[in-house]
Amino acid sequence: MADEALFLLLHNEMVAGLYRAAEQGEGENGRCTTKLESMGFRVGQGLIERFTKDTARFKDELDIMKFICKDFWTTVFKKQIDNLRTNHQGIYVLQDNKFRLLTQMSAGKQYLEHAPKYLAFTCGLIRGGLSNLGIKSIVTAEVSSMPACKFQVMIQKM
């Protein structure tokens, strides 16, 4: 992965740029999140193709989720997911106590409403990665207190 500072700056600028464009009347706000998400999707597909090139075949769904939490997260965000929980029926909750893309904002409540913008890309990243490994999913994110966030992955059974 390229230098992480570059990634952070590019990501911040991507978010800012898209929303600036939206403010100038090119499409409404909801579309920005979708756009970021689909950008993440494509990037996730590419990345997972590269990362899984030399790994053994995955045993099952949980094996794949573990890979995402450990290897994938470490390469992209320089740390592992802190907590992975599942109900064994296709719902996984990935908790990151110090999410990289949020650490640069103040930890208070001040920017809480802006946080979802910075999570959309990552949601797409997870969804793209999973889809390339043959798992259809819906990924949502939530932030309750600032640098910590949760990603909920709902697997779509085919």
Add this chain to the structure above:
Amino acid sequence: TVHTSLDVVDEKISAMGKALVDQRELYLGLLYPTEDYKVYGYVTNSKVKFVMVVDSSNTALRDNEIRSMFRKLHNSYTDIMCNPFYNPGDRIHSRAFDNMVNSMMMQVC
């Protein structure tokens, strides 16, 4: 030949789920030999299948060579996937990929 081999690929993969960790390799080995050809298979983690058909009379190609050929193919495919101008699922129009395949073919002939 290629179509029947895809069934063998599926068979091998579903059997592989129960196999031991060290046997879960991407390279599937010889799928099956026919009178004229030998068919080899390889499946990536993203479920993309590569199939290679080799003339039975060609004895120069051993398992190891085939394996490294597949690896090269996979590396090249990965590069395509990471190309932002390529839409996953489309037909591959890449000169780099074609050149790689051609040079690989030239080597073995």
